[in-house]
Amino acid sequence: MSLTLIIGNKNFSSWSLRGWLALELSGAPYTEKLVSLYGPDSRRQLLQHSPTGKVPVLQSEDGAIWDSLAIAEYLAERFPEAHLWPQNPAARALARSACAEMHSGFVALRSNLPMDLQRDQALPQIPADAQADIERICELWQDCRQRFGQDGPYLFGQVSIADAFFAPVAARLRSYQVTLPAAAAAYVNTIYEWPAFQRWYRAGLQETESNA
Known part of the structure; x- marks a missing residue:
């Protein structure tokens, strides 16, 4: 499976961190792409990857998954062996x-x-x-x-x-x-x-x- 995670600045982007950590937990290989949130062209660049113009967004063979909670649920379903949620x-x-x-x-x-x-x-x-x-x-x-x-x-x-x-x-x-x-x-x-x-x-x- 080919996965690319679009994130914002690591110092500031809390939602990007959530999606990134969930992806790390999955154990799946992925490519990371960082788009600055504070540049003059940030909005245009983000809209090339995310329909909302926000991060994170996960590009997958199933299409784009945006919003960190949606990304986490997608990863939990695609990689059940990783036990991203508690088993109990x-x-x-x-x-x-x-x-x-x-x-x-x-x-x-x-x-x-x-x-x-x-x-x-x-x-x-x-x-x-x-x-x-x-x-x-x-x-x-x-x-x-x-x-x-x-x-x-x-x-x-x-x-x-x-x-x-x-x-x-x-x-x-x-x-x-x-x-x-x-x-x-x-x-x-x-x-x-x-x-x-x-x-x-x-x-x-x-x-x-x-x-x-």
């Missing part, structure tokens, strides 16, 4: 719920703490609505870990799509030096020790383009 039905249902909540929610966190892997500085003050998002995320992580995380350090023990979806959140919390409960801080460390995330992180640190 109850764990899988919770993982899908958590990913759906991440996909559609936490707007205040996204707005006030945008992903910037090169950042290492706290905000003067975290807005109340963003703090509420952070508290909900920590609660959700704890629920996943307590119920299904006994056999490993990831949300459901073994690494899964759920970790791909929350990796950019972990990155935000680290970049903005957010004080976290011990369990949440340990999970952030787990993400930063994930070899696939480390590769993306190192590449993001090397980028020089600004999003200003």
Whole structure:
């Protein structure tokens, strides 16, 4: 199978990171194409690959798959042996719920703490609505870990799509030096020790383009 993943800047593009990590989990060979999100010609270039002009988009023999959650589901179906979702039905249902909540929610966190892997500085003050998002995320992580995380350090023990979806959140919390409960801080460390995330992180640190 021929797969090409179109992504944006690794330092800033949280949705690209989700799709990329899911593809890494699948174990499938693929080609990566990075399109700058902040150049004068970015929109035109993106529309050559994505009907929405957004990233990520996966080009496959079945056509284009856009949106990170659609990409993750496609990969889970095409590569079932990779077990991208937890195998336990109850764990899988919770993982899908958590990913759906991440996909559609936490707007205040996204707005006030945008992903910037090169950042290492706290905000003067975290807005109340963003703090509420952070508290909900920590609660959700704890629920996943307590119920299904006994056999490993990831949300459901073994690494899964759920970790791909929350990796950019972990990155935000680290970049903005957010004080976290011990369990949440340990999970952030787990993400930063994930070899696939480390590769993306190192590449993001090397980028020089600004999003200003």
